[in-house]
Amino acid sequence: MSDQPARPSERSVTVLGLGAMGRALAAGAVAAGHPTTVWNRTPGRAGALVAAGAREAASVRDAVAASPLVVAVLLDHASVHETLDPVADALAGRTLVNLVTTTPEESRELAAWADSHGVTYLDGGIMAVPGMIGGPGAEVLYSGSRAAFDDARPVLDTWGGSTWFGEDPGLAPLYDLALLAGMYAMFAGFFHGVAMVGTAGVSASDFARRAAPWLAAMTAELAGYADVIDRRDYGGPGQQSLEFSDPSDMVRASEEAGLATDVLAAVQALVRRQIDAGHGADGFARAVESIRDPAGTPAPTPDRAPTAGGAR
Numbered sequence: 001m002s003d004q005p006a007r008p009s010e011r012s013v014t015v016l017g018l019g020a021m022g023r024a025l026a027a028g029a030v031a032a033g034h035p036t037t038v039w040n041r042t043p044g045r046a047g048a049l050v051a052a053g054a055r056e057a058a059s060v061r062d063a064v065a066a067s068p069l070v071v072a073v074l075l076d077h078a079s080v081h082e083t084l085d086p087v088a089d090a091l092a093g094r095t096l097v098n099l100v101t102t103t104p105e106e107s108r109e110l111a112a113w114a115d116s117h118g119v120t121y122l123d124g125g126i127m128a129v130p131g132m133i134g135g136p137g138a139e140v141l142y143s144g145s146r147a148a149f150d151d152a153r154p155v156l157d158t159w160g161g162s163t164w165f166g167e168d169p170g171l172a173p174l175y176d177l178a179l180l181a182g183m184y185a186m187f188a189g190f191f192h193g194v195a196m197v198g199t200a201g202v203s204a205s206d207f208a209r210r211a212a213p214w215l216a217a218m219t220a221e222l223a224g225y226a227d228v229i230d231r232r233d234y235g236g237p238g239q240q241s242l243e244f245s246d247p248s249d250m251v252r253a254s255e256e257a258g259l260a261t262d263v264l265a266a267v268q269a270l271v272r273r274q275i276d277a278g279h280g281a282d283g284f285a286r287a288v289e290s291i292r293d294p295a296g297t298p299a300p301t302p303d304r305a306p307t308a309g310g311a312r
């Protein structure tokens with residue numbers, strides 16, 4: 001992993017896709033003085049960029065031919081193939097930076113496709129919304145060709161912090177989607193809390209003022225959980241047990257108030273699978289094993305027969 005700054009220099013870059021994110025990235029490259037060519041499937045979205053100094057290509061083939069560095073900011077994995085398959089010959093000898101959100105396997109597939117056409121491949125996961133691009137909070141995670149990463153740094157660094165995770169092109173999307181998984185689950189928990197206090201007439205804004213510092217303080221627990229998980233030391237001292245962590249009281253309170261319990265039920269299912277397997281006295285972090293082994297075999301208990309999974 002590396003986050004060393006690169007020497008400032010100029011690179012010609014093509015940005016394919018002028019949705020909200022593509023426009024932000026292209027604007028960042030233009031503002032930094034890199035000769036920038038842009039293309040969008042639907043014409044008419046390049047006006048402000050052209051006014052700022054970008055060149056709009058009439059076709060994707062012209063766009064690809066314009067720069068040794070081609071950045072895809074399209075919708076999804078399928079749109080990358082749809083756009084680039086017909087111009088693979090023009091892409092040969094160039095570097096493709098794929099910033100489209102893809103799964104790790106989709107990124108590896110694109111990297112293999114690129115390799116088979118003589119294209120150098122770098123994958124990227126954007127940890128920012130368009131308004132953050134170029135600002136202090138923006139991070140883009142990369143994996144794939146290290147040489148391409150180093151060479152493209154003058155452009156990449158105009159968008160935010162740039163970190164390279166390794167030659168496996170699937171690593172950046174893996175981190176990207178893992179971080180988003182944590183974020184979405186946290187927001188869903190917040191929404192559930194909003195619904196709970198809302199039954200007493202408390203506004204979401206009031207609740208947010210209390211929830212933000214609480215959740216921020218709780219992130220201090222992550223390192224401790226991580227240490228336990230890395231050592232698989234779920235029986236070690238000082239851990240809050242799974243029995244104690246079962247969110248039954250939160251579920252009951254929600255049911256009493258007539259609320260849906262989907263968010264809590266997901267947490268409860270992870271906890272209960274470990275309790276059912278006989279690990280109720282172990283620490284809460286053991287719930288990660290319910291995710292790692294969705295077909296885990298619950299140990300029989302006197303009042304609860306195994307429900308799912310069968311033999312390993």
Ligand SMILES: NC(=O)c1ccc[n+]([C@@H]2O[C@H](COP(=O)([O-])OP(=O)(O)OC[C@H]3O[C@@H](n4cnc5c(N)ncnc54)[C@H](OP(=O)(O)O)[C@@H]3O)[C@@H](O)[C@H]2O)c1
Pocket residue numbers: 017018019020021022023040041042045073074075076078079082083099100101102126127128129130
């Ligand atoms: N926005 C964010 O906050 C954010 C954050 C992180 C990552 N990302 C990722 O960045 C990528 C772009 O996001 P966005 O926010 O810019 O999306 P967007 O505003 O919906 O724009 C989508 C872009 O993809 C193009 N496109 C869609 N299907 C296509 C196809 N079959 N062939 C060619 N072009 C096609 C669209 O062109 P048309 O104008 O012709 O429809 C448009 O330029 C996505 O993969 C997204 O997951 C976005």
